[in-house]
Amino acid sequence: MTDLLVVTGLRAGYGRAVVLSDISFRLGAGEAMAVLGRNGVGKTTLVDSIVGVTRRFDGSLVLEGRELAPLAPEQRAALGLGWVPQERNIFRSLTVEENLTAVARPGPWTLDRLYGFFPRLKERRANSGGALSGGEQQMLAIARALATNPKLLLLDEPTEGLAPIIVEELLSALARLVRSEGLAALIVEQHAHKILPITRSTLILERGRIVHQGPSDELLAEPARLEKFLGVSAR
Amino acid sequence: MPSATLLGQALISGVLAGGMYGLLAMGLSLSWGLLRLVNLSHFALAFLSAYIVYELGTKYGVAPWWSAAMVVPLMFAVGASQYWLFDRFRVNELASLLITFSFAVIVEAGIQIYWTADYRRFETHYATESIKAGPFFIPVLDLTMCIVASVLAWGTWMWLRKTYVGKGLRAAAEDADIAAAYGVDHRKLAYILSGIGAAYAGIAGTFIALIATLAPAQIWAWLGVVFAVVIIGRLGNPMGALLAGMLIGASESLAMAVLSPAWAPVVSFSVLIVILLWDPEWL
Amino acid sequence: MNERANAWRRRGVLAGLAAGAASLAAPSILRAAPSGTPVRVGGTLSLTGFLAQTAAIHKIAAEIMVNEINGRNGFLGRPVEYVLLDDQSKPEVARSLYEKLITVDKVDLIQGPYATAPILAAMGVAQRYGKVMIQSSMGIPKLQTYDRAFPATPFGPEPDKTYPNVILDAMASLPHPPKSILVLTSKFPSAQFMAKGMREQAEKRGLKVALYLEYESGNRDFGAIAARVKEADADFLWVGSLGLESNQLLEALHKLDYKPRNHFHLYPAPGPLALSPDGDKALCSTFLEPAEPFLSRPGVKRIAAEFKERATKANLPYAVIDAQAAGMVSEWQILEAAVNGANSLDDKVIADWLKKHRVETIYGSLRFDGPYNHGDAAQLIKQAQNKEWKVVWPKAFAAPGVTLMGT
Numbered sequence: 001m002t003d004l005l006v007v008t009g010l011r012a013g014y015g016r017a018v019v020l021s022d023i024s025f026r027l028g029a030g031e032a033m034a035v036l037g038r039n040g041v042g043k044t045t046l047v048d049s050i051v052g053v054t055r056r057f058d059g060s061l062v063l064e065g066r067e068l069a070p071l072a073p074e075q076r077a078a079l080g081l082g083w084v085p086q087e088r089n090i091f092r093s094l095t096v097e098e099n100l101t102a103v104a105r106p107g108p109w110t111l112d113r114l115y116g117f118f119p120r121l122k123e124r125r126a127n128s129g130g131a132l133s134g135g136e137q138q139m140l141a142i143a144r145a146l147a148t149n150p151k152l153l154l155l156d157e158p159t160e161g162l163a164p165i166i167v168e169e170l171l172s173a174l175a176r177l178v179r180s181e182g183l184a185a186l187i188v189e190q191h192a193h194k195i196l197p198i199t200r201s202t203l204i205l206e207r208g209r210i211v212h213q214g215p216s217d218e219l220l221a222e223p224a225r226l227e228k229f230l231g232v233s234a235r
Numbered sequence: 236m237p238s239a240t241l242l243g244q245a246l247i248s249g250v251l252a253g254g255m256y257g258l259l260a261m262g263l264s265l266s267w268g269l270l271r272l273v274n275l276s277h278f279a280l281a282f283l284s285a286y287i288v289y290e291l292g293t294k295y296g297v298a299p300w301w302s303a304a305m306v307v308p309l310m311f312a313v314g315a316s317q318y319w320l321f322d323r324f325r326v327n328e329l330a331s332l333l334i335t336f337s338f339a340v341i342v343e344a345g346i347q348i349y350w351t352a353d354y355r356r357f358e359t360h361y362a363t364e365s366i367k368a369g370p371f372f373i374p375v376l377d378l379t380m381c382i383v384a385s386v387l388a389w390g391t392w393m394w395l396r397k398t399y400v401g402k403g404l405r406a407a408a409e410d411a412d413i414a415a416a417y418g419v420d421h422r423k424l425a426y427i428l429s430g431i432g433a434a435y436a437g438i439a440g441t442f443i444a445l446i447a448t449l450a451p452a453q454i455w456a457w458l459g460v461v462f463a464v465v466i467i468g469r470l471g472n473p474m475g476a477l478l479a480g481m482l483i484g485a486s487e488s489l490a491m492a493v494l495s496p497a498w499a500p501v502v503s504f505s506v507l508i509v510i511l512l513w514d515p516e517w518l
Numbered sequence: 519m520n521e522r523a524n525a526w527r528r529r530g531v532l533a534g535l536a537a538g539a540a541s542l543a544a545p546s547i548l549r550a551a552p553s554g555t556p557v558r559v560g561g562t563l564s565l566t567g568f569l570a571q572t573a574a575i576h577k578i579a580a581e582i583m584v585n586e587i588n589g590r591n592g593f594l595g596r597p598v599e600y601v602l603l604d605d606q607s608k609p610e611v612a613r614s615l616y617e618k619l620i621t622v623d624k625v626d627l628i629q630g631p632y633a634t635a636p637i638l639a640a641m642g643v644a645q646r647y648g649k650v651m652i653q654s655s656m657g658i659p660k661l662q663t664y665d666r667a668f669p670a671t672p673f674g675p676e677p678d679k680t681y682p683n684v685i686l687d688a689m690a691s692l693p694h695p696p697k698s699i700l701v702l703t704s705k706f707p708s709a710q711f712m713a714k715g716m717r718e719q720a721e722k723r724g725l726k727v728a729l730y731l732e733y734e735s736g737n738r739d740f741g742a743i744a745a746r747v748k749e750a751d752a753d754f755l756w757v758g759s760l761g762l763e764s765n766q767l768l769e770a771l772h773k774l775d776y777k778p779r780n781h782f783h784l785y786p787a788p789g790p791l792a793l794s795p796d797g798d799k800a801l802c803s804t805f806l807e808p809a810e811p812f813l814s815r816p817g818v819k820r821i822a823a824e825f826k827e828r829a830t831k832a833n834l835p836y837a838v839i840d841a842q843a844a845g846m847v848s849e850w851q852i853l854e855a856a857v858n859g860a861n862s863l864d865d866k867v868i869a870d871w872l873k874k875h876r877v878e879t880i881y882g883s884l885r886f887d888g889p890y891n892h893g894d895a896a897q898l899i900k901q902a903q904n905k906e907w908k909v910v911w912p913k914a915f916a917a918p919g920v921t922l923m924g925t
């Protein structure tokens with residue numbers, strides 16, 4: 001299996017603070033990987049470091065054989081990174097449709113296809129981003145990342161703060177994306193039991209370091225290990 | 236009580252005069268709203284353009300539209316170069332005010348050295364031509380200016396809504412870092428927008444040359460009212476700028492016709508305050 | 519009316535016989551060049567800002583005069599040096615620059631700035647240090663309360679009363695004298711002051727005041743005002759305008775296809791108004807024009823020629839000496855006469871001398887012993903005829919063949 005993203009010895013943080021140390025992992029083409037860990041362990045920092053909005057102290061990030069480290073965020077985006085930030089950060093003053101078309105790049109994810117995937121967004125296409133509900137905003141954030149036709153989707157806690165019924169809807173959409181569409185994804189999640197079934201591998205962080213790497217189904221089969229890392233039951 | 240003819244005439248001339256406020260406000264509103272740069276030199280560029288149109292017209296007999304064809308691209312280049320400076324020195328909103336103010340003062344001084352402080356008037360036969368419509372007179376030049384301003388405002392509005400560049404600019408204005416992470420190269424777009432804003436100063440300047448009498452200090456005569464117009468019209472909204480300009484122009488003119496002309500300067504800021512307090516939904 | 523006309527005639531004769539003619543007319547080579555340390559005269563002008571267009575004229579006039587004076591005997595045999603600073607058209611800047619001129623630069627004498635507000639600011643400083651200050655452009659004489667401040671322009675002590683009557687006399691002389699008047703004025707203090715006087719005097723003389731309107735100075739759009747002027751349609755339009763406002767108003771009226779029958783403008787930009795097609799037959803007040811009989815006053819021809827040359831070189835579009843430039847000329851003539859007449863650089867001695875003596879100036883013979891140190895009023899009326907200003911009133915001052923034209 002060819003590697004899509006290879007991270008080696010990454011050390012990164014903000015300003016003078018080092019948050020992540022010694023991060024190394026590989027993500028295969030079409031592979032979905034879960035990133036787990038308690039609050040504040042550096043999950044967002046990892047995603048942001050791939051996008052290019054943190055400070056990198058050391059290490060390398062290679063996407064399809066190209067070193068990302070010296071590139072600015074807009075250049076990295078052009079190479080195929082689709083980011084769904086934890087804060088969603090949709091463009092509130094732009095309409096739903098403009099949010100999608102402002103960043104769109106040619107590829108299989110056309111506007112029609114996105115609307116087919118998220119019918120809610122089609123209904124609200126003319127509304128401004130700021131007028132959407134939390135769930136709709138999250139869908140829009142995902143759709144916007146897809147509109148760039150990325151090779152790798154980076155999702156930072158996509159279900160955070162959403163009503164359970166919306167969470168189900170969203171997770172099923174994600175499952176379709178990674179399983180049927182075969183899109184490579186890095187998915188940060190709090191709910192291990194929900195994300196493990198739809199990812200192939202898992203990465204667990206603790207205080208800025210990787211403490212576990214392995215197939216998701218193994219972890220799912222061993223709730224005790226999960227509990228050890230996350231301090232919660234994997235219910 | 237003023238007659239209907241007087242009121243109608245006042246309304247016509249007010250709306251048309253407001254077109255100039257709108258035309259001047261547009262470029263300012265775009266760079267303030269979308270680049271977060273308050274470009275005080277916009278007025279100086281408009282007057283510099285007006286002086287160039289005057290010079291070409293009076294010295295070499297160049298028709299104003301040919302002069303405009305030269306001045307507008309020139310101003311585009313000036314605007315784009317200004318952005319290069321802003322970008323180079325990472326100028327923020329407040330600093331941009333100071334820097335562009337200095338720039339305006341320098342342009343004013345330059346104008347004063349070359350054209351002297353004396354009044355300059357580009358006499359053309361268009362200046363006083365009018366169309367008679369019933370009891371009303373519609374000045375041809377002002378009307379042309381308003382039509383041009385409307386076409387520009389509508390065109391810019393569509394451009395911001397329909398094109399990749401326009402949407403990218405609006406996205407970047409809201410959150411430049413996020414937009415960058417989605418591949419929007421904000422700086423490249425900003426050069427274009429800064430150029431367009433200055434090009435609008437060139438267009439406004441052409442009409443100023445034809446409609447007004449020029450003196451270096453006049454650069455500052457429009458500042459207050461145009462700022463009010465920019466804010467009422469909402470930052471970054473060219474249609475809003477034009478409509479707000481016409482609203483202010485019409486209000487000033489009606490106040491002059493019904494109350495006293497001395498009320499005119501109070502009007503723009505009163506309208507501004509009312510609109511800010513009322514904050515109507517349609518804005 | 520007769521008495522006034524006589525007064526004018528007397529003044530005309532006086533001007534012709536000007537006693538100080540010798541000093542103004544004598545060729546400079548006959549005198550020894552001044553020598554020794556220069557006498558420094560400090561002053562500000564609004565070289566930048568909204569008054570800059572007139573400052574350019576004043577600067578040239580001042581330079582000509584300093585040259586002239588140095589070509590004669592200077593001040594007390596010493597050369598004169600003009601220390602000129604830019605007050606940016608701002609009274610507060612003028613105030614601190616005069617403070618600086620007097621205390622830091624330690625100039626020997628001062629010369630006033632231009633326009634009422636900077637003059638009032640500078641006058642406060644002058645008073646504090648007891649300096650004589652001569653100024654040429656304060657339109658409200660009663661504000662000149664400092665007893666060592668002297669006017670170089672013959673406004674007279676109460677121009678708001680004398681001035682309207684000169685205009686109304688002129689109007690009354692027309693074949694169809696106006697029966698109604700429209701007074702439109704800027705709220706600029708010196709314009710408003712005159713407008714109020716105009717309304718009062720017109721009413722007193724039985725004219726119907728069809729409309730009295732004030733607009734804020736810096737008014738941008740004259741469309742609505744023009745519509746009101748057109749609707750009121752008075753026989754005589756009196757405009758208390760400054761600078762370009764008259765041109766703007768007339769153009770706005772033209773756009774409404776309206777031509778005022780008789781129109782007077784208070785302080786317009788003379789060049790643009792005369793040159794504008796709409797300015798035809800516009801009336802304006804003046805104290806001097808570059809024509810007879812004024813050119814025959816001693817030295818005026820030479821100064822006018824010099825002014826034209828320098829103004830053309832400085833690229834001024836209207837390179838003809840007029841009442842504006844003459845104000846500055848008069849300021850220097852008064853200072854020269856007073857310093858050399860009093861034989862002193864002491865401000866008190868100079869002020870006392872001025873209160874007791876007449877000075878022959880480009881404006882004619884001036885005295886300073888009336889209220890607010892003013893002497894007689896000497897307003898004249900000029901009219902734009904074929905794009906040139908011609909003095910038309912009083913008749914004694916009109917060039918041969920020139921008459922007041924009405925509608």
Ligand SMILES: Nc1ncnc2c1ncn2[C@@H]1O[C@H](COP(=O)(O)OP(=O)(O)OP(=O)(O)O)[C@@H](O)[C@H]1O
Binds near residue numbers: 017019039
């Ligand atoms: N902009 C920043 N500047 C400095 N420190 C930061 C910044 N953002 C985060 N941190 C610090 O970095 C560490 C990791 O934060 P991060 O947001 O990556 O954690 P997380 O695992 O995503 O947490 P959560 O589950 O709450 O989202 C925390 O200690 C946090 O305080």
Ligand SMILES: [Mg+2]
Binds near residue numbers: 043044045156157
């Ligand atoms: Mg996080």
